[in-house]
Amino acid sequence: MENILEIKNLCKTYDNFALKNVTLSLPKGMIMGFIGENGAGKTTTIKAILNIIQSYRGEIKIFGLDNRKYDKKIKEDIGVVLDDMFFPEILTPNDIDNTMKGIYKNWDSKMFDDYLKEFSLLPNKQIKTFSKGMRKKLEIATALSHHPKLLILDEPTSGLDPVARAEIIQIFQSFIEKDDCSILLSSHITTDLEHIADYITFINRGEIVLSKTKDELLDKYGIVKCTEAEFKKINKKDYIKYRKTKYEYEVLVSNKKDFKAKYDIAIIDKITLDELMVLMIKGEE
């Protein structure tokens, strides 16, 4: 099994939104950043993977097994942090520990306890007394403490201050040190992804726009900044999208080196994921 997660042509239709042929593959031992606007389909895709929504078409395989047929077996090894979905807030971390003992075969109370200590979370306080950041840390601790092989995380660091985020990202990287574990990480905090993600999958309006290695996007792709006159000289085949701002043209190209060799334009910058997203979504062809 090369890929820990494989999605092929996932389709799901709602009244005013639809997933269309979403296809992606996450290899073992890798981190995939899942990016897109709010409402682009990240959460819907994640829900399909977990069978939280069920009436979808397409094939989803986890650990090489069909996610519908082997749902129970697969879920023993998946750790999940979802947006705004967790234990009832009148419960305490101790309650969570005792509950999970009876849910996962591999639940590790000691590991959970260690995380609580590391995150300074009091085991006997109700979740509703925790701040947003503390809740997220608790959710992450819960997801990790049954030794999963695949982490599916929907905005796991939202609401965390930079120091806490750095802590959590370190924990994710430790998780990946075992080369048979993977992470699917949906996040708006693209700076984190720019560092630790191996792959980036970008979804827009229910369709996958691109799915590439992060290195290719950051090393090869680039953003050309030029005047209108210079832009007019560029062959349409040599760029992906462009955007006209008040003072300049911004042009997304897939190979900085080739572009530089062909055109004599001074500014070809390294692109950030945020800029990539904005250009892909708001740019014209």
Add this chain to the structure above:
Amino acid sequence: MIGFIKKDLFMIKSNFKLLGILIIAYTLMGFVGEIDISFILPFMSVMIMISTFSYDNYNNWDAYSISFPDGRKNSVKSKYVATVLMIVIVSIITTLLSFIISYASTKTINCEQILISMFGTIFGTLFVLSFMYPIIYKLGVEKARIGIFLIVFGLVFIGGFLTNYFNLSLITKAILFLEDYLIIILIIIAIIMVYISYKISERIFNKKEF
């Protein structure tokens, strides 16, 4: 499933105090007067279990729990098992208290009456459970509460309607005839009722998307 049941018990932990107060109140009232409130405690415990549905909903627990192995199946099963257990246990406690009160105030124990009361209460609360839970799964707790109100109202209305227009002597004769077997029949009906309710709830929940 054990994990799910534990979770619900942890949730009503804070309500145990309420139950404790009610038990004390019940005991006191029993000593003071002849009021038979043996149905209140079991009924309250069902209401408390139903409140767990509200908490679950508020935190989107249902969706989260689907990410657990056998999440959908255990979610429904555990609610039924937990509720039935609570009903039975609380009913037994109430019955024991009734015995104590009866002995303490009248120096006699009206065994038959107390036991009939217990079985009636258990049957009544299981009936409420069987009706309410599928409605809760389909429409949510708030709408279900209204629905139950309407159903009880409707049943009382129909009951009154029937007594006015039909001769119930046949039914009362049939009940007297079956008296010895009444308890067993009630138990069988209760089991079937709860089982059908469970199957319906399971089907509703399995189709649900979040």
Add this chain to the structure above:
Amino acid sequence: MEIIISNSSGVPIYEQIKEQIKVKIVSNELKENELLPSIRTLAKDLYCSVITTKNAYEELVKEGYIKNVPSKGFYVAKINKDVALEEQLNKIEELMDKAVTIAKMNNINKKTLNEMLTILYEEDK
């Protein structure tokens, strides 16, 4: 071992890692047969992705600086000092060529260039 990454330099991260390790190998800071950190541990410590460190190591293997022992890890290879030196000499030649071109274009003579070279060389001391 110290490896310092610049995120804004425009040089791909895997290249920065590769070059810095190369320098350490050539300067003997990393000795022959010394075990290098694993791809994953290095990624974690450098706060970058596994594919990046994997890329760096793969290129170092291709260029003969390190060798991959299956199930054990990456070790510093016995490098041909001459080959490594050759590579650095080529780089210097390339840069010198650029300097000479600019000098010629601007009528700056060889003597001035030589003086500049001496000053620069002395500066670091």
